[in-house]
Amino acid sequence: MKKTVLTVSSANMDLNMRVNEAPLKGQTILGDSYSYVPGGKGANSAITLAKLGAHSVLCAALGNDANGTALKKVYNGFGIDTSCILTVNDYPTGLAAVTVEADGANRIAVFSGANSMLTPEHAVSSIKASSPDAVFCQFEIPFETVRAVSEYCHENSVPLFIDAGPADPSLPIEKLAPVFVFSPNETETELFTGISPSDEESCIQAVNRLSERVKARYYVIKLGSRGAGVYDNGNFTVIPTYDVKVVDTTAAGDSFTAALTLEYIRTEDILHSCRYGNAVASVAVSRPGAGESVPDSKELEDFLHKNGITL
Ligand code: ATP
Ligand code: RIB
Numbered sequence: 001m002k003k004t005v006l007t008v009s010s011a012n013m014d015l016n017m018r019v020n021e022a023p024l025k026g027q028t029i030l031g032d033s034y035s036y037v038p039g040g041k042g043a044n045s046a047i048t049l050a051k052l053g054a055h056s057v058l059c060a061a062l063g064n065d066a067n068g069t070a071l072k073k074v075y076n077g078f079g080i081d082t083s084c085i086l087t088v089n090d091y092p093t094g095l096a097a098v099t100v101e102a103d104g105a106n107r108i109a110v111f112s113g114a115n116s117m118l119t120p121e122h123a124v125s126s127i128k129a130s131s132p133d134a135v136f137c138q139f140e141i142p143f144e145t146v147r148a149v150s151e152y153c154h155e156n157s158v159p160l161f162i163d164a165g166p167a168d169p170s171l172p173i174e175k176l177a178p179v180f181v182f183s184p185n186e187t188e189t190e191l192f193t194g195i196s197p198s199d200e201e202s203c204i205q206a207v208n209r210l211s212e213r214v215k216a217r218y219y220v221i222k223l224g225s226r227g228a229g230v231y232d233n234g235n236f237t238v239i240p241t242y243d244v245k246v247v248d249t250t251a252a253g254d255s256f257t258a259a260l261t262l263e264y265i266r267t268e269d270i271l272h273s274c275r276y277g278n279a280v281a282s283v284a285v286s287r288p289g290a291g292e293s294v295p296d297s298k299e300l301e302d303f304l305h306k307n308g309i310t311l
Contacts, residue, residue, distance in 0.1 A: 003265050004055040006084070006132035007258070008123045008149050009042020010115045010140035011060040012094035013067040014290055016250070022099045022107050031099075038074045039096050039290040040115070041138040041165060044251040045258035047291030048280065049136075050078045052300070054262050059084040059126035060141075061114040063093035068114070078291075084126035088117045094140075104246035104285060110166075115141050120148030127152055133265045134159045134180075136258060143171055150177040159265065162216075163257035167191040178215035181264070183257045185222040197221050197229070200236060207231040218270050220260065222253050230274050237271060241278040242307065244286040251290040256281035275311045279304060 016039075017031040038047070042060050049056035058080050062068035064087050071093065075082050092113040100106050118141045127135060127149065135153050137146050137160065146162070153160035154177035161181040164173075167188035190196045193209035207219045219231040227241035260277035264270060280295060283303050287293035295303060304311065 002053060002055040003134070003262060004057060004130060004132045005049045005134050005136055005258075005262060005265070006057045006059060006127060006130045007042050007046040007049065007136045008059045008118070008126065008141070008145065009045065009136070009138045010040040010094060010112075011043040011058070011062055011071055011085075012040035012096045012110060012115070013071060014039030014096045014098050014250070016098045016100060016289065019099050020102050022101055037289045037292060038071055039098070039250070040094055041140045041163065041254050043071065043075065044254035044291035044294070045136055045138070045163065046075070046080050047078050048255045048258035048294045049262055050080045051294055051296040052259060052262055052280065053297050055081060057081040057084055057126070057130045057132065059118070059123055061086040061088050061118040063087070063091050063114040064089050065092055067093035067095070081130070084130065086114075086118065086122055088114045091117055098250055100248050100250065100288075104249050106248070106250050108250075110140065112140070118142065118145050120145045123149050124152050127158065132158065134161060134261055136161045136163065136261050138163045138165055138254075139168070139171060140166060147175050150179055154178055161257065161261040163253065164188050164192070165253060174213045176214055180216065181218045181220055181261070182210065182214050182216035183220040183222060183260070184210075185253050186224060189221055197223065200229075200238065203229050203238075204231070204236050207236065220257070220274060222256055224252075227278050228256065228274050230270055232270060239271060239274045239278060242282040242309065244282045246285050248288045248293060249285045251293060252281045252285050254291070255284045255294045272311055279309065279311065
C-alpha cells in the first residue's frame with residue numbers, strides 16, 4: 001500500500017533564467033534562455049513524493065490567477081492529491097526569480113504572495129483530513145503555521161520531517177514542538193547556529209547548538225556535493241553523494257529531504273534513507289528545472305543500475 005505524505009508548504013511559479021554568471025549589484029547582464037517551470041519548495045517536494053510512489057497530498061495556497069490554474073493542472077498531472085490546496089483571492093500565486101549559472105548554481109528571490117495566506121487552521125485540518133503516515137514542512141510559509149503543525153504532530157504521534165529552508169536567523173525555531181527529522185542545508189545550519197558545517201567536527205558542533213534550539217530524533221545536514229550528514233544519538237555519519245555532471249541544483253534540497261522522508265517511513269532505516277535521498281537528488285541536479293528534474297522510481301532504478309549503486 002502506498003504511504004501517504006502530507007506536504008504543508010509553498011507553491012511557486014519559477015521564472016528560471018540561464019546565465020553565464022549571476023549579475024553583480026548594479027549590473028545588467030544578458031541571459032541565455034528562460035522558462036516558466038513549477039517550483040516552490042513544497043510543490044517540488046510533493047512532486048518528488050508522487051514520482052517516487054507516495055500518495056502525495058499537497059497543502060499549499062495558490063492565487064486565483066493564471067499561474068495558480070496552470071500549477072494545479074501540473075500537480076494533477078503528477079498524480080498529486082490537490083484536495084488540500086487553498087485558492088485565495090487578492091494575493092497572486094507565489095513567484096520565484098531563479099538565475100542558474102553555467103556551473104548549475106542558483107540564486108533565488110521569492111515573492112510569497114498566496115503562500116503567506118496558508119493558515120495554521122487550514123494546515124491542521126488538512127492533517128486531520130488526510131491521516132498521513134508522515135508530514136513534511138519547510139519554512140517558505142508563515143512560521144505560525146509550521147509551529148501549529150509541529151504541535152499537532154507531536155500531540156498525535158505523527159512523524160514530522162522539517163526541511164529547514166529558507167532560513168531567516170530571526171525565526172524562533174525554539175517554539176517548535178519536538179520533531180522527528182530536522183534537516184537544514186549548509187547555509188541554513190550556519191544561520192541557525194553561527195557555525196559553518198565545513199568538516200565533521202564543525203558539523204557536530206553545529207548539531208549540538210541546533211539541538212539546544214530544536215528537539216529532533218534525527219538531524220540531517222545537507223552538505224551539497226559532499227552529500228549529507230546524519231546525527232543519531234551522539235553518532236554523526238557523513239553519507240557521500242554520487243558523482244554526476246551538475247546542470248541545475250534547483251530543488252536539490254527539496255528532493256533530497258522529501259525522498260529521505262518517504263524512504264524512511266517505508267524502511268525505518270535513516271542511513272539507507274539518506275543514501276536514497278542522495279541518489280534522488282544527484283539525478284535531480286543533473287537535469288534542468290525544479291520539481292520536474294526529479295527522477296521517478298523507474299528513472300532512479302535505471303540510474304542505480306547504470307552506476308552499479310546498491311543503496
Ligand atoms: P537547493 O536550495 O539548491 O534546493 P540545498 O542547498 O537545500 O539545495 P544542498 O545541500 O545543496 O541542498 O543539496 C541537497 C542534496 O542534493 C545533497 O545532500 C546531495 O544529496 C545532492 N547534491 C547537491 N549538490 C550535488 C552535487 N554537486 N552532486 C551530487 N549531488 C548533489
Ligand atoms: O528550493 C528551490 C525552490 O525555492 C524554487 O523552486 C523556488 O520556487 C524557491 O521556492
